[in-house]
Amino acid sequence: MRSGNSLPRSLLIALLVLAALLPLVARSNQYALVLFTTVLLYGVLATAWNIIGGLAGQLDLAAGAYLGLGAFTVGTLLIRWNISPWLGMILGGLIAVGFALLIGYPLFRFGIREVWYALSSSALVEVLRVAFLIWNQVGGPMERYLPYHEWSLYHLRFATYMPFYYIMLGMLVLALVVNHRVRHSRLGYYLMALGENEDAAEVLGVNTQACKLQALALYAFLVGTAGGVYACMYGFIHPNFFSGPLSTEVAILGIVGGMGITYGPVMAAILLVSTREFLRANLGGQLESFYLVVYSVVLILIALFRPQGIATFVRGAYDRLLSRMVKE
Amino acid sequence: MSAPILQVAHLTKRFGNLIALNDVSLEIREGELFSIIGPNGAGKSTLFFNIIGLQKPDAGQILFRGMDITGKPPHKICDLGITCTFQVPRAFASMTIEEAIRVGAYKRYGERDVARKVDEVIALCDLEEHRRQRCCDIGLSLLRRVELARALATEPMLLLLDEAGAGLNPTELTELMTVLRRLNEEQHITLCIVEHVMQMVMGLCQRILVLDYGEVIAEGSPQEISTNPRVIEAYLGKGAVC
Numbered sequence: 001m002r003s004g005n006s007l008p009r010s011l012l013i014a015l016l017v018l019a020a021l022l023p024l025v026a027r028s029n030q031y032a033l034v035l036f037t038t039v040l041l042y043g044v045l046a047t048a049w050n051i052i053g054g055l056a057g058q059l060d061l062a063a064g065a066y067l068g069l070g071a072f073t074v075g076t077l078l079i080r081w082n083i084s085p086w087l088g089m090i091l092g093g094l095i096a097v098g099f100a101l102l103i104g105y106p107l108f109r110f111g112i113r114e115v116w117y118a119l120s121s122s123a124l125v126e127v128l129r130v131a132f133l134i135w136n137q138v139g140g141p142m143e144r145y146l147p148y149h150e151w152s153l154y155h156l157r158f159a160t161y162m163p164f165y166y167i168m169l170g171m172l173v174l175a176l177v178v179n180h181r182v183r184h185s186r187l188g189y190y191l192m193a194l195g196e197n198e199d200a201a202e203v204l205g206v207n208t209q210a211c212k213l214q215a216l217a218l219y220a221f222l223v224g225t226a227g228g229v230y231a232c233m234y235g236f237i238h239p240n241f242f243s244g245p246l247s248t249e250v251a252i253l254g255i256v257g258g259m260g261i262t263y264g265p266v267m268a269a270i271l272l273v274s275t276r277e278f279l280r281a282n283l284g285g286q287l288e289s290f291y292l293v294v295y296s297v298v299l300i301l302i303a304l305f306r307p308q309g310i311a312t313f314v315r316g317a318y319d320r321l322l323s324r325m326v327k328e
Numbered sequence: 329m330s331a332p333i334l335q336v337a338h339l340t341k342r343f344g345n346l347i348a349l350n351d352v353s354l355e356i357r358e359g360e361l362f363s364i365i366g367p368n369g370a371g372k373s374t375l376f377f378n379i380i381g382l383q384k385p386d387a388g389q390i391l392f393r394g395m396d397i398t399g400k401p402p403h404k405i406c407d408l409g410i411t412c413t414f415q416v417p418r419a420f421a422s423m424t425i426e427e428a429i430r431v432g433a434y435k436r437y438g439e440r441d442v443a444r445k446v447d448e449v450i451a452l453c454d455l456e457e458h459r460r461q462r463c464c465d466i467g468l469s470l471l472r473r474v475e476l477a478r479a480l481a482t483e484p485m486l487l488l489l490d491e492a493g494a495g496l497n498p499t500e501l502t503e504l505m506t507v508l509r510r511l512n513e514e515q516h517i518t519l520c521i522v523e524h525v526m527q528m529v530m531g532l533c534q535r536i537l538v539l540d541y542g543e544v545i546a547e548g549s550p551q552e553i554s555t556n557p558r559v560i561e562a563y564l565g566k567g568a569v570c
Contacts, residue, residue, distance in 0.1 A: 186434045186442075193420050193431040199382055200418035205406035205435040205482050260422070 016173070023165050033161035035277050037233065040168040041226060042273045045246075046253035046265030047175040048222035051182055053251060054260035056215045057195025059114065061122035062103075063250040066096035066220045068128060068242035070227025075237035076138050078146055078155065085156035089228035096224025097217045099124075104216045108209045113198070122247060129242035143236040156232040164233045171229065172266065175222050179262045182218065191215055192260065256302050258309020267311055272298065330358040331393075333486055333518050334379070334410075339388035341374055341542075348374040349385070350542040356486070356520055361512055363521045363529045365553075366539035367563055372522045373415060375539065376490050380412045381405045392486070406435065409485035413475040413492055415522075421464040425455055425474050428463055432481030445481060453477040453507070469500045480511070486518045487511070493525040501525065505532050530554065538562065 026032035045063050052060045070092035077083040077091070103124055112120055132139030149157035158164070182188045194201040194208045201208055231237050253272060257264030275298065279291035306313050334356040341349040348371045356362045366372050377383040379390060381402035390398045397405055405411075411432075420428045426446060433445040450459055453473055458466065463474060472492060479487060489508075493501050505528060511517050523529045529536060530550045538546040538553060540562040546553055553559055 186439065189427065189431050189434060192423055192427070196420040196422065197418040199402070200414065200420070201431065202382070202402035203380055203406055203412050204432045204478060205403050205411070206431065207401075207403045 019169055020166075023162055028160075030161055031281075033165055035274065037161055037165045037168050038277065039269055039273045040165065040172050041230060042250070042253060043266040043269040044168065044171050044175050044226045045223055045250045046257060046269050047172065047179055047262075048219045048226070049250050049254040050179055050257075050260065050262070050265050051191070052212075052215045052219040053254045054258075054264070055183065055188060055195060056191040056212055057259075058212065058215075059118040059121075059251065060216075060219070061118050061244075061247045061251055062100075062124045063223050064125040064241070064243040064247040065121075065128050066100065066223035067227035067230060067246065068125075068132070068239070069096045069099060070224035071231035071237050071241045072132065072138060073224075074228035075144060075146060075231045078232075079144060082147075084154050085228055085232050086154075089225045092228045093221040093224035096220040096227070100216045100220035101213060104213050108212050122244060125242050125244050125247050129239050132239040132242065139237075139239045141239070143238045145236045146232065148235075156229075157235070161233065164229065167229055168226075171222075171226055176262060176266070178218060178222065182215075183260070183262055187211060187214060195260075252299065256299065256309060258311035261309060261311040264309050264311035267314065268309075271310065330360075332356065332391075333358045333360075333393055334520070335389075335391040336375075336379065337389045337391070339375070339378060339385050339390065341371075341378055341383065341385050348542050349378070352388070352539070352542070352544055354537050354544070354547070356518060359512070359516055359518055360535060361508075361519050361521070361533045363523055363533035363536045364539060365523055365526070365529055365536060368524075369541075370539040370562075371542040372539055373490060374542075376412065376488055376522050380410065380488060406482055406484075409483075410488065411479045411482050411484045412488040412490060413472070413479050415490040415494065417468070417471040417475050419463040419471055419474070422462065424460050424462055425466070425477075426450070426459040428474055429455075429478045429481050432478040435482040449477050449481045452480065468495050469497075472496070472504070476507070480515075480517075484517060486520065488520045488522065490522045491524055492521065493523060493528045501528060504528075508532060 022036055023033060026036065045067070049060065049063060052058050070089065073092035073095050074085045074088035077088040078085055103121070107117060107120055133141055146157060147155060149155045150159050152158070156167075182191070190201065190206045190211045193204070194206055194211060198208050227241070230241070253268040254265045256272065257266070257268030272295070276291055276295050279294050283290045302310060332355045336352060336354045339349050339352045340347070352371070352375060354364075364372055364375060374383065378385045381397070381400050381404070384399045388398070389396060392405070392408055392410060395408065397408065397410075420431065423431075429449050430442060430446050433442050433449065437445045450456055453476060455473065455477060458470060463471065466474070476489075476492070493504060496504060508519060508521075509532065512519055521529065521533060533550065536546075536548065536550060536553045537544060538556075538559050545558045545562060546556045548556070
């Protein structure tokens with residue numbers, strides 16, 4: 001189920017103001033700030049995934065690869081040459097795009113679809129993880145720490161998580177705008193069409209291969225830049241950033257949120273990631289890993305009752321509210 | 329006689345040991361209502377897929393208005409002016425009818441004019457009341473109309489229809505024939521109909537090509553075809569001609 005229905009502008013602004021005020025509630029509670037920023041990070045990743053996964057229908061499981069490439073680009077440039085992460089983020093995004101095209105071109109050229117695409121993309125994550133473990137000059141088995149700064153905008157290093165929250169919020173807005181723009185453009189229609197049926201899209205004049213590559217590039221760029229911020233936020237880089245579980249979770253959030261619905265993945269990220277982190281923090285002491293059980297149950301419930309995504313539930317409630325107001 | 333729009337020369341397609349098309353040649357002229365018929369497994373759909381670019385022939389050549397299009401990808405062939413509808417509708421299930429047509433309309437129109445083209449096609453195909461329905465919620469005959477509409481939105485010169493009449497009741501069939509005749513007369517679209525339903529072909533087409541076991545066994549007007557002994561034999565078996 002995909003829909004062009006977008007939320008009204010006033011509601012969007014209200015939500016944005018709310019999001020901007022949220023850290024003030026947390027103030028010096030660094031744990032809460034990390035939690036909020038993590039939710040936003042997943043929101044960015046899942047929103048980016050929505051372009052290739054939701055619109056174009058390609059089950060991509062390589063988010064971790066692009067995240068890691070962005071993180072390592074930013075980290076390496078900063079540690080070795082003292083180059084600002086702001087520049088590093090852009091370069092990281094571009095390197096991620098480069099890799100995406102390198103992988104995407106042969107895959108799409110030879111018509112690798114569906115589960116085979118999923119498997120190939122998930123292999124990319126693992127290949128890169130091992131490659132960076134072996135590559136001692138840049139990666140290696142030890143964490144590499146980014147230089148410490150109390151407050152440096154140039155180095156993107158801060159003693160508090162507060163600035164990262166706002167940077168990530170900015171990235172989320174960017175990702176949403178890109179998503180919305182794509183959804184309502186020629187590329188968006190082409191992606192939706194080829195996601196449904198590639199042959200039918202082709203005979204209507206859609207260059208499916210080129211369109212998929214464009215979608216993949218947009219997705220990789222957004223994830224790569226987010227990876228750069230991720231590295232600065234945690235203050236180190238490690239080959240485990242090329243994470244399979246993270247890649248899968250991004251795809252899950254995209255699917256659970258509602259394929260192709262612009263704000264769906266963010267909603268899923270807010271709901272699921274905060275639930276997960278809350279459970280982990282509160283049950284971690286007594287019932288280790290129990291949070292995963294609860295998390296899976298939540299996923300199963302959503303799959304049972306809202307297979308089109310939780311965004312459709314919210315839209316349904318919103319429509320009912322609207323019609324009731326009109327009646328009165 | 330008008331110029332040829334599509335020329336197929338000595339086309340051969342094999343699937344392993346099976347020869348689906350064996351040295352098939354045909355010529356469709358501009359503005360014509362042409363039809364390809366044949367019993368099940370005659371190679372009609374294979375021929376269709378090879379022309380449209382979804383399969384590549386093993387030998388032979390396909391010319392569109394004198395230009396070689398053999399083995400080109402379908403979107404390039406669509407650029408030139410050939411598109412098709414499928415035997416089993418391949419719907420964009422989650423999109424609305426309007427959105428599905430928009431996909432086709434983007435071929436010749438940019439963001440500014442695309443909505444106008446969509447409206448035009450919706451009016452032409454009489455889909456106004458359905459435009460916001462999703463393709464997964466509609467029935468077969470409407471789906472076929474949507475397939476036709478989105479193909480028309482690409483403004484083809486040559487439109488191939490693969491069994492567009494299959495599964496339709498007689499009323500729907502007559503409606504479809506009227507629409508096709510109108511397209512041919514008013515929009516000057518050359519039609520090539522790959523068909524099983526004889527009623528439709530005989531009533532509509534000017535020239536018919538008959539395939540059997542991957543080979544051309546006859547070609548001519550509906551009258552010639554319906555009395556051709558080889559055709560009757562292919563459809564009804566040996567001994568049917570008495």
